[in-house]
Amino acid sequence: MKWTGKLAHHDLGTGAWVLTLSGGDRLALYGDVPRELDGKQVVVEGDEMEGMGIGMVADRMVQVRSVKSA
Amino acid sequence: MTRITTAALLAATLGAVYAFAPAGPDRHVPTVPLAAPVATGAGVLVVDLDDGIGREGLDLLSAAVGTEFDWVHPEAEDEALAWAEVPNVSSALAVARGLAQVEAVEPDLRMEAFGYPNDPMYAKQWNLEDIGAPVAYATSADGRGIVVAVVDTGVSKVEDLEGTRMLEGMSFVPGAKTAADDQGHGTHVAGTIAQTTNNGKGVAGVAPGATILPVKVLSSAGFGSSAWIAAGIDYAVDEGADVINLSLGGGYSSIIHNAIKKARQQGVIVVAAAGNSGRRGVGYPGALEETIGVSATGPGGAMAPYSSYGEGVDIAAPGGDKTKTDGGILQDTIDGRGGHHYVEYQGTSMATPHVAGAAAVLLGEGMAPDAVERVLLDTARGDAWDEKYGHGRLDLAAALGLAGSGFGKIRFLLGAVLALLVAQLASTRSRFQVASASVAAVVSGGLWFVPGALLGSLGFLARPALEWPAQLVGDWWVTFPLVLSALLTVAVGFTLGAWRGSRPLAQGLACGTAAYLFHGAATGAVAPWLVPDSFGALWLAANATVCLVVALGLAGAQKIEEQERIR
Numbered sequence: 001m002k003w004t005g006k007l008a009h010h011d012l013g014t015g016a017w018v019l020t021l022s023g024g025d026r027l028a029l030y031g032d033v034p035r036e037l038d039g040k041q042v043v044v045e046g047d048e049m050e051g052m053g054i055g056m057v058a059d060r061m062v063q064v065r066s067v068k069s070a
Numbered sequence: 071m072t073r074i075t076t077a078a079l080l081a082a083t084l085g086a087v088y089a090f091a092p093a094g095p096d097r098h099v100p101t102v103p104l105a106a107p108v109a110t111g112a113g114v115l116v117v118d119l120d121d122g123i124g125r126e127g128l129d130l131l132s133a134a135v136g137t138e139f140d141w142v143h144p145e146a147e148d149e150a151l152a153w154a155e156v157p158n159v160s161s162a163l164a165v166a167r168g169l170a171q172v173e174a175v176e177p178d179l180r181m182e183a184f185g186y187p188n189d190p191m192y193a194k195q196w197n198l199e200d201i202g203a204p205v206a207y208a209t210s211a212d213g214r215g216i217v218v219a220v221v222d223t224g225v226s227k228v229e230d231l232e233g234t235r236m237l238e239g240m241s242f243v244p245g246a247k248t249a250a251d252d253q254g255h256g257t258h259v260a261g262t263i264a265q266t267t268n269n270g271k272g273v274a275g276v277a278p279g280a281t282i283l284p285v286k287v288l289s290s291a292g293f294g295s296s297a298w299i300a301a302g303i304d305y306a307v308d309e310g311a312d313v314i315n316l317s318l319g320g321g322y323s324s325i326i327h328n329a330i331k332k333a334r335q336q337g338v339i340v341v342a343a344a345g346n347s348g349r350r351g352v353g354y355p356g357a358l359e360e361t362i363g364v365s366a367t368g369p370g371g372a373m374a375p376y377s378s379y380g381e382g383v384d385i386a387a388p389g390g391d392k393t394k395t396d397g398g399i400l401q402d403t404i405d406g407r408g409g410h411h412y413v414e415y416q417g418t419s420m421a422t423p424h425v426a427g428a429a430a431v432l433l434g435e436g437m438a439p440d441a442v443e444r445v446l447l448d449t450a451r452g453d454a455w456d457e458k459y460g461h462g463r464l465d466l467a468a469a470l471g472l473a474g475s476g477f478g479k480i481r482f483l484l485g486a487v488l489a490l491l492v493a494q495l496a497s498t499r500s501r502f503q504v505a506s507a508s509v510a511a512v513v514s515g516g517l518w519f520v521p522g523a524l525l526g527s528l529g530f531l532a533r534p535a536l537e538w539p540a541q542l543v544g545d546w547w548v549t550f551p552l553v554l555s556a557l558l559t560v561a562v563g564f565t566l567g568a569w570r571g572s573r574p575l576a577q578g579l580a581c582g583t584a585a586y587l588f589h590g591a592a593t594g595a596v597a598p599w600l601v602p603d604s605f606g607a608l609w610l611a612a613n614a615t616v617c618l619v620v621a622l623g624l625a626g627a628q629k630i631e632e633q634e635r636i637r
Contacts, residue, residue, distance in 0.1 A: 052320035
């Protein structure tokens with residue numbers, strides 16, 4: 001699946017990534033996210049997962065395959 | 071009823087009012103024997119350099135002494151107050167005194183004299199001071215014998231965890247063969263719970279005597295499926311965990327909920343993070359009724375900006391606030407390059423292990439799980455429940471105070487009243503009544519009213535006399551089922567109870583033990599080892615009843631003998 005939104009790094013635990021979609025929904029991203037894209041509008045490719053994580057910044061979680069500038 | 075008995079009962083009633091009255095802001099702080107002083111060789115040296123000397127003075131001092139010095143606190147740079155852990159205090163002291171830029175120098179007396187842990191970075195652990203952990207250190211309440219499962223990214227035995235008791239654990243993450251940490255989160259969490267403390271190295275933990283059970287359910291990315299997590303919780307219960315720490319969260323999962331329900335049914339305390347959304351709405355499993363949901367505070371006790379809040383928050387604990395200087399939670403963890411580092415993290419993940427560690431400390435004191443939960447919430451610093459702090463901010467010092475002297479007062483009075491009533495029923499003489507009531511009070515409540523400074527190294531006498539042998543044989547004594555039974559009472563009743571001179575002692579032991587066991591059954595303040603939790607209260611109540619029957623028999627024998635003496 002693909003999502004477009006604003007990427008933000010949160011200084012929580014070992015670090016947490018959040019993608020805020022245009023409608024305001026938030027996705028917690030797990031996997032490799034390039035640090036230089038922090039604060040930018042990006043397109044995320046990945047799979048939404050059922051489970052839990054250490055970020056706890058959003059209920060919906062995505063295992064990231066790729067993150068690119070929008 | 072004789073006048074003296076009436077007076078004693080009246081005094082007991084007044085005392086009971088005192089015992090049950092709210093503690094108020096003046097918290098009890100034990101003044102029991104303190105930890106052994108730091109070894110004379112290594113120690114912490116505090117140096118007051120010339121004001122405003124800055125980094126140059128720090129470098130000069132470090133070079134002269136041969137040890138890296140740092141400011142006591144970032145704010146202490148202006149006053150030029152530096153410190154370091156040195157291998158030999160006396161020689162470092164001599165070198166520092168010889169420097170013209172040094173105004174004053176001395177060993178860190180606070181650490182040596184008051185039994186604070188000698189871990190050199192302890193001074194940066196505001197979080198441990200915040201929850202009152204030093205009181206636990208001073209009373210040697212360290213969670214010994216308690217297993218805390220860290221259901222997380224795994225736990226690696228980094229340098230400062232070397233002295234921590236740790237089981238092998240298990241991984242439920244495909245591809246990860248062991249429960250070793252490959253992320254850093256779980257090791258940090260485990261450190262807050264049971265970091266090796268007072269080892270002259272790194273940092274300290276809340277319950278350094280506890281045993282860590284590493285359960286890896288989260289991948290190196292920090293994510294885990296519901297199935298892995300549920301299986302990890304089941305495993306932790308099967309492996310005998312007393313407390314489960316869940317510094318993780320997400321949406322509701324019925325299989326995780328079921329696993330937590332089963333854990334609770336087994337008497338396991340489950341502590342879970344509230345979440346880091348910074349918004350109203352607590353994540354799962356922190357929001358479940360079966361978990362203790364933990365929100366996060368920063369230095370000073372204000373709620374951390376990232377913490378989730380709302381229904382489901384039961385208690386608040388330090389999770390750190392890195393917008394403030396040294397405001398994170400400092401621990402040792404893996405650095406991702408094969409080594410380790412001391413690093414500050416923040417999050418409700420960091421708040422949760424404070425509560426898990428506190429629960430381990432109280433369980434280690436022999437309390438039953440339900441009582442531990444109640445005491446943690448009852449003693450939390452706060453008024454009514456609110457959505458940010460739940461029942462308030464974690465206060466381990468107050469919890470230990472209630473578990474110790476608070477329960478001691480109630481037991482003391484129960485023992486005295488029981489003994490008086492039993493003796494009164496048999497219409498024994500007042501001398502017998504007073505003597506047996508005094509013994510019963512001390513057996514069940516101890517000498518809690520004697521100032522700790524007077525007891526000195528005999529501080530254990532403040533605990534119920536029934537627990538005194540633990541000082542010699544170890545803490546297992548306070549939960550050993552035969553100790554928490556009528557065995558001793560029956561044995562003493564048939565021996566010392568046979569003689570008039572020692573009968574008040576036997577009678578007092580019987581009533582004191584009955585009071586101790588009845589109180590334990592009612593409050594869960596004690597939990598007999600090996601007896602299933604569901605039968606614990608029954609065991610205690612049944613044995614207390616036997617003690618009471620023995621006491622009645624002894625009082626009857628006393629009355630018969632008194633009548634014969636009159637004839």
